[in-house]
Amino acid sequence: MGMTAVEKVLAAKSGRASVKPGDVVSPDPDFIMIHDGVVMGAKRELDALGITKLAAPDKVMMVTDHDVIYGSARAAERGAFNRKAAAQWGVKNFYDVGRGGHGHIFPMESGLLLPGMFYFDNDRHATNAGAIGAFGFRMGGEISRVLATGTNWVMVPKTVRLTLRGKLKPGVHARDIGFRFAALLKQGGLAADLDYRVLEYAGDLEQFDLAGRAALCSTPTEIRAYGVFVPPSEAILEHARTKAQRPFTPVYSDADAHYDADLKMDIAALEPQVSLPGSVENAVDVSEIESTPVDHAFIGSCGSGMWEDLVAAASVLKGRRLAPNVRLFVAPGSEATNRRLAAEGLLGTFIEAGAVMLPPGCGPCNDAVIGPVHSGEVSISTATNNNAGRFGAKDAKLYLGSPATVAASAVVGKIADARKLARS
Amino acid sequence: MNEFQWLLKGRCYKLGHDVPHPGGVIPNWLIAGRYLDPKDLVPHLFEETDPGFHTRCKPGDIIVTGRNFGMGPKMNGYIAMQALGLGLVCESMPFLAYRAAIGCGVRVLTDCVNVTEMCETGDELEIDFRDGFFINHTKDIRREYPPMPDTLMEIVELGGNAGWLKDWQEKRRAGAA
Numbered sequence: 001m002g003m004t005a006v007e008k009v010l011a012a013k014s015g016r017a018s019v020k021p022g023d024v025v026s027p028d029p030d031f032i033m034i035h036d037g038v039v040m041g042a043k044r045e046l047d048a049l050g051i052t053k054l055a056a057p058d059k060v061m062m063v064t065d066h067d068v069i070y071g072s073a074r075a076a077e078r079g080a081f082n083r084k085a086a087a088q089w090g091v092k093n094f095y096d097v098g099r100g101g102h103g104h105i106f107p108m109e110s111g112l113l114l115p116g117m118f119y120f121d122n123d124r125h126a127t128n129a130g131a132i133g134a135f136g137f138r139m140g141g142e143i144s145r146v147l148a149t150g151t152n153w154v155m156v157p158k159t160v161r162l163t164l165r166g167k168l169k170p171g172v173h174a175r176d177i178g179f180r181f182a183a184l185l186k187q188g189g190l191a192a193d194l195d196y197r198v199l200e201y202a203g204d205l206e207q208f209d210l211a212g213r214a215a216l217c218s219t220p221t222e223i224r225a226y227g228v229f230v231p232p233s234e235a236i237l238e239h240a241r242t243k244a245q246r247p248f249t250p251v252y253s254d255a256d257a258h259y260d261a262d263l264k265m266d267i268a269a270l271e272p273q274v275s276l277p278g279s280v281e282n283a284v285d286v287s288e289i290e291s292t293p294v295d296h297a298f299i300g301s302c303g304s305g306m307w308e309d310l311v312a313a314a315s316v317l318k319g320r321r322l323a324p325n326v327r328l329f330v331a332p333g334s335e336a337t338n339r340r341l342a343a344e345g346l347l348g349t350f351i352e353a354g355a356v357m358l359p360p361g362c363g364p365c366n367d368a369v370i371g372p373v374h375s376g377e378v379s380i381s382t383a384t385n386n387n388a389g390r391f392g393a394k395d396a397k398l399y400l401g402s403p404a405t406v407a408a409s410a411v412v413g414k415i416a417d418a419r420k421l422a423r424s
Numbered sequence: 425m426n427e428f429q430w431l432l433k434g435r436c437y438k439l440g441h442d443v444p445h446p447g448g449v450i451p452n453w454l455i456a457g458r459y460l461d462p463k464d465l466v467p468h469l470f471e472e473t474d475p476g477f478h479t480r481c482k483p484g485d486i487i488v489t490g491r492n493f494g495m496g497p498k499m500n501g502y503i504a505m506q507a508l509g510l511g512l513v514c515e516s517m518p519f520l521a522y523r524a525a526i527g528c529g530v531r532v533l534t535d536c537v538n539v540t541e542m543c544e545t546g547d548e549l550e551i552d553f554r555d556g557f558f559i560n561h562t563k564d565i566r567r568e569y570p571p572m573p574d575t576l577m578e579i580v581e582l583g584g585n586a587g588w589l590k591d592w593q594e595k596r597r598a599g600a601a
Contacts, residue, residue: 024573045586049593140520142527145589153575155519196519224518 002254004159005229006198009135009251013118021158021260026151029059031093031112033103033121033136034143036064036082037366042122042144043085055150057090061112063103064096065361067369075369089147101334101360104128104136104302108210109334111243115232115250120146125302125384127221131213132240133232133250135198157226158260159253160192163203166268171419173312173402174212175304175382178219179273179283181265185223186281192261194220198227200253204267206233211306215402218303222280222385272417275400280385286405286417296379297328297410298371298391299403300363304382305333307340309403314346316407316418317353323413328355328406329371331363353411364391373398380409428581430554432511432531434484436547437477438540441490445521447472449494449501459500462507469504483509486549490514490540494521502528506584511551513558513569515539526576529584536569553577 003011003018011019013027034042039062046052054060062082070076079097086094100106104125107113115133119126122143126136137154139146146152164177184190199220208216208230217228231252232240240248274289276282299305299313310332322328330350332338338360341347350357356371364371365383372392373379379398383390386398399415408418439448446452451468459465470477487505493514494501502525505512512525512532525532531553539558543549547562556571572580582588 024575026575045589049590050597051589051593142585145585148589149592153579155573157519226519 001258002256004198004253004257004259005133005200005231005251006135006159006227007156007257008253009116009118010154010156012251019156021156023156024153025156026153027118028151029119029146030117031059031061031119032056032143032146033061033063033119033123033126034147035066035103035121035123036062036078037066038122038141038143039082039085040078041141042147043081045144046148051148052088054089054091054147058092059150060089060091060147061093061095061103061107062086062091063100065100065102066366068097068359068361069370071369098335098359101332101337102302102305102362105214105305105333106336106360108132108214109243109306109336111240111245114240114244114246114248115237116248120152125221127225127228128214128217128302130217130228130230131210132236133230135227135229137227155196157196157198159198159200159229159257160194160261160263161200161202161259162263162265164201164205165203165264165266167204167207168267168270171404172270172272173404174208174215175218175402176270176273177265177267178216178303179275179280179400180270182219182223182275182281183273183283184265190263190265192263194223194225196224196226197260198229199225200229200231200259202231203264205230206235208233209308210236210239211308214306215303215309218301218384219280272402272405272419274380274405274415275386277386277397277399278388280400286401286415289399289415290417292399292415293378293413294326294380294399294409294415295377296373296381297326297406298331298364298379298381298383299328299406300331300333300358301365301381301383303384304403305331305337305360307337309382310337310341310346313403313407314349316404316421317355317411318349320353320411322354322410326410326413328353328410329358329363330355331358332360334360355410368392380406380415382406429484430531430577431550431552432484432486433548433550434482434486434511436543436545436549436560437481437485437487438543438545439487439489439493440540441515442492443489443494445494445496445498445501450504455497455500460503462503465500465504466507469501469508478504478508481508481510484511486511486513486551488513488539488543488549489517491516493517494525498524499528502530506530511553513539513551526579527585529580529582529587531572531580533569533572539567539569542567
């Protein structure tokens with residue numbers, strides 16, 4: 001019996017010839033990521049035990065992305081604490097404010113996270129690593145054990161395969177696939193349990209660039225996948241080789257690997273999707289919900305913050321202005337993308353349209369530390385999910401769409417199909 | 425140090441399928457308020473479905489649940505279970521609920537298919553978490569379920585993640601001395 005990609009990576013990092021789902025291993029990670037919001041808790045926990053030295057400070061990446069510009073005195077205090085913690089721990093890979101961007105995006109762009117790698121992260125959106133053919137596993141509060149000892153226990157997850165058939169129509173985005181997939185699972189059109197599974201994509205994947213692959217990782221995470229894996233194409237490998245800051249070995253599932261479920265989805269006829277408030281699973285074709293007035297819009301997050309996402313949004317906004325009652329926030333995924341937006345003129349497009357540019361990072365999609373919604377307001381965004389209260393008032397209505405759909409809706413002032421805007 | 429009790433003998437406390445952690449196990453206000461001290465949590469275990477549970481249960485009693493036990497934000501209820509010396513046996517639970525139970529030092533078995541059909545509340549149960557042996561003395565039923573993995577037993581024996589890390593640090597210090 002062959003192994004799936006995640007089994008191969010966990011076996012290799014655990015010094016074993018093979019592993020199978022259910023095995024408990026302690027993999028040696030390529031790196032360890034800790035985000036700004038949890039550094040204080042981990043530092044205090046370890047200090048209380050007298051653990052002042054980390055197992056592998058050179059492997060630790062500290063990232064300021066959840067609360068970047070300190071909207072409160074408490075946030076500023078945490079920023080200061082984190083800087084002191086990095087110095088005390090001897091963490092040199094500290095991507096503080098203005099230094100890296102979103103921890104689930106810039107490492108893939110810049111060749112820090114490469115195909116075949118494995119890392120630990122406190123945050124569940126580490127699943128984004130699948131976009132480049134790597135794995136990031138969420139540890140939550142147990143990241144402190146990883147910092148102290150260099151590893152933690154991992155039960156090898158089962159793998160579910162999703163084969164995509166066909167080519168997306170112009171104007172349809174990889175995020176739309178995730179929304180539809182979640183709806184199909186909920187409605188029974190597809191049957192699989194994603195709890196603690198790795199969702200591995202197969203089929204017609206050549207059409208997806210790195211941003212498209214990050215988008216494919218987003219929604220499965222919200223419906224409990226523990227990892228997502230998109231086998232790297234030649235274009236992705238070429239990107240990785242060009243940017244690589246260290247050697248890497250891509251990993252692919254064996255032909256005779258075992259899958260917990262084997263799903264197929266035809267995407268050739270897919271329409272742009274909008275997830276209705278409450279859950280990513282509430283996806284409908286945009287035509288079913290067009291004309292719903294919106295107050296708030298946001299483009300960014302782990303799933304939609306890369307260069308190509310912002311190009312898709314800018315192509316809709318170019319030469320247009322936001323509807324008078326809409327505020328649009330844009331959070332690029334990385335400082336590098338921000339610089340490129342400026343260099344190639346897209347920053348001007350966003351600003352001239354009336355959008356507010358946020359610093360690279362999570363934007364409102366983290367406990368509404370910035371750009372929240374008010375009670376009763378309607379938002380459409382590319383946030384990772386639209387659970388009640390995701391970014392502000394619990395009774396606000398949060399819709400989700402692709403970057404193009406969100407940009408078009410912000411221009412029209414109502415939920416809109418970007419393809420119609422392009423034709424008019 | 426007393427030997428850790430992997431074999432529990434006690435009464436069954438049976439729950440159905442899809443019992444969520446907030447509300448079903450412990451009131452949500454304790455979760456949202458980030459109460460983590462067993463003293464605060466114990467009086468409220470199963471409070472919304474069975475007020476006074478903590479006064480009637482005894483160390484060694486075993487909570488037996490149906491499928492999908494413990495959805496939602498987790499941890500606080502397991503802290504209470506650990507403090508009360510209870511065991512937990514589930515037909516299934518979301519993996520992160522299982523991980524949280526282990527991290528809080530709860531003796532737990534999951535993937536025990538149809539275990540709720542093998543017992544009723546009040547039955548005298550005997551369960552060995554090391555090998556997964558299940559005996560219902562009241563109904564004279566014996567079954568074998570998947571045991572706890574060895575690596576995870578070590579965490580539970582030390583009282584959960586915090587205890588494990590403390591022990592790791594103490595051993596390291598002793599080794600360095």
